Amino acid sequence: MVYVLVAAGILACAILAIRSKRLLVSAIWLAVTSALVALMFYLLGAVQVAVIELSVGAGLVTVLFVFAINIAGEEGMELEPVMPKPLAWGLVVIAISLTIYLTIMGGGLKLILSPSADTPAILWSDRYLDILLQIGLIFAGVLGVLGFLSEGKPETQKKDQA
Amino acid sequence: MNNLPVPLIVIFSILSLAGVGFYCLLATRNMIKVIIGLQLLVKGVAMAFILGGNLTGQVNLAQTLALTVIVADTIVAVIGLALAVQVRHRLGTLDIKALSTLKR
Secondary structure: OOOHHHHHHHHHHHHHHHHHOHHHHHHHHHHHHHHHHHHHHHHHHHHHHHHHHHHHHHHHHHHHHHHHHHOOOOOOOOOOOOOOOOHHHHHHHHHHHEEEEHHHHHOOOOOOOOOOOOOHHHHHOOHHHHHHHHHHHHHHHHHHHHHHOOOOHHHHHHHHHO | OOOOOHHHHHHHHHHHHHHHHHHHHHOOOEEEHHHHHHHHHHHHHHHHHHHHHHHHHHHHHHHHHHHHHHHHHHHHHHHHHHHHHHHHHHHHEEEEHHHHHOOO
């Protein structure tokens, strides 16, 4: 029962996140979605990822969104969509039904249980490639934050040229 | 309602997150809204990893993959938001259709 409630909450919060008129409200609904996703992770037994999703997805990303919306301002919410809404919904329905069809054709949920041992040690050791990748990603993230903070540069450049 | 199998409910959740995110990517023109759609999409993907790990009995392996996906997704959000802020400063708008100046 709790699974059904969490799944319904995730769907409702996701729809509210893309439907709301104000960007700030969208960011808050995204945070609520993230918290519910973390709860689902916990229910599925992935405890560590649930904690990280809760702190990163619902915490850090929300702070970043609020910061960016404060700098960039709210505008452009009443624009016409890129493509007609029925076409977009049709494409989404086609994609989802194709996924379901391919899942059923590929054997459905009758996955073979692997007998290999799965110890929590895999989470802390055996992750050299992951760690290298994440070092690179975090470096890129630092550069991104620098991009956040370097506001007002075009005006100074224009003044220098003038 | 209590008899529904858990994987089915989680798959419904995954598909709903992916569908809403995909629709947001297709239909919205606000740059920050596009990043919100991307976040929703990637949350669905991470949940699919965890469900796969849960079904095959390898939750820890799935957790390592989901962890990498979450880190990458956060960095994508940071860079996308920084890009949006810079675009707003230079072009004065968040409309992604205004980003077609490279075509000229």
